[in-house]
Amino acid sequence: MRLHEDPAAFEAFYRRHVDAVMRFVVRRVSDPHLAADLTADIFLAALDSAHTYVPGRGNETAWLYGIARNVVSARHRQAAREARATGRLAGRRLMDDDDLARMEERIDAERQMRNALKAMDSLPEGERAVLELVAIDQLTVGEAAQALGIRQVTARVRLHRARRALERLASPSAVYLEGQA
């Protein structure tokens, strides 16, 4: 992919995914400014990694979600700067009042998903990662596997284990997740 070299190709890519990326972000953070920063960070990271995407070998969405996950979890570990040593574009500076209000609406709309994610906190990281992408972000198991850089069969096993573990917890959100998947 020549995303990082061709502004027109990048624009098409951006328009295809910006909505999904913002949704991905607001399912994980509830601060609108941070959400704007992360959205910018994810696309910057995509530019950084554009050379790693081989069209035809896996799908674009899965590739981008893999990047998005890394960016967001890096931020959660407060190691965002290491993760993106090559660039910084403060998304929050691009927001006006209307954007802020729209971002807050997005955040409100995903409250249930954030709660569901919280319910997965007790799962082992590997299992949680698969369940998160499948149940919360609606990726297929194949896409989730690609995003996480694991084999599809591994993803299936982890997903199965994660669901079983959540069933045992039998919390309302676990039931909800089961319904989604």
Added chain:
Amino acid sequence: MSNFEDRLLSALKEEITTRKAEHMMTTVTPAPGRSRRRVVGLSAAVAGVAAAATAAVLAGGLLGGPAYAVTRGADGKVSVEINTFTDPEGLEVALGDAGIRAVVDYLPPGQTCEKPRGEPAGDTAGRFAARIGAGKGGKTLTFTIEDGQVGADHTLVLTVSKSKEGDDKAPTALDLSVVKGTVSPCRAVPLPAPTGDGTTKGQDEGPGFDTSTEQPGQGPTLDSKTG
């Protein structure tokens, strides 16, 4: 109508263009004849700018010359030269490429970032020197970072209050420090009035510098010379 998504797209496309330009301009050896720079009263920490310059990155408007140049010498020293206080993100990228994590904020005249921005790096950061007054018109800001001075978990924080006269003029204030761990985003606050404590002030009408580094004695040394 423009919104966040549109503005982000524009910024990202600009980023693509900048990166392409930087890519084309790598490996530039600094021009000779810089000996006209006189350095007044610099501390011993001032590094002789590495003679063997490698992979200098120049960026900026083509008309006004590069906004900044970051040069990593064979000895691991990183020299930074800022001619125009524009494109802070680009400078961060260039520093990042030279192995130095940096947060750069250029603020309008009379403003600075609220402090502290994070935990001071302490004595591991050592000292480094900055000077203003080199280059054409005596307005260039230069500083050198010794190898390992800004460690893996450190961030160089450069805050500049721009001159009323323009982006390419000597700034009214600057602050250079090293922070350990996370750096908080810049919250613009009015620049404190000069305290007149004699911190490395220029001889005549030179700019005033805020050299406080959130931990006295540990921060960078500033030296000013008005061109």
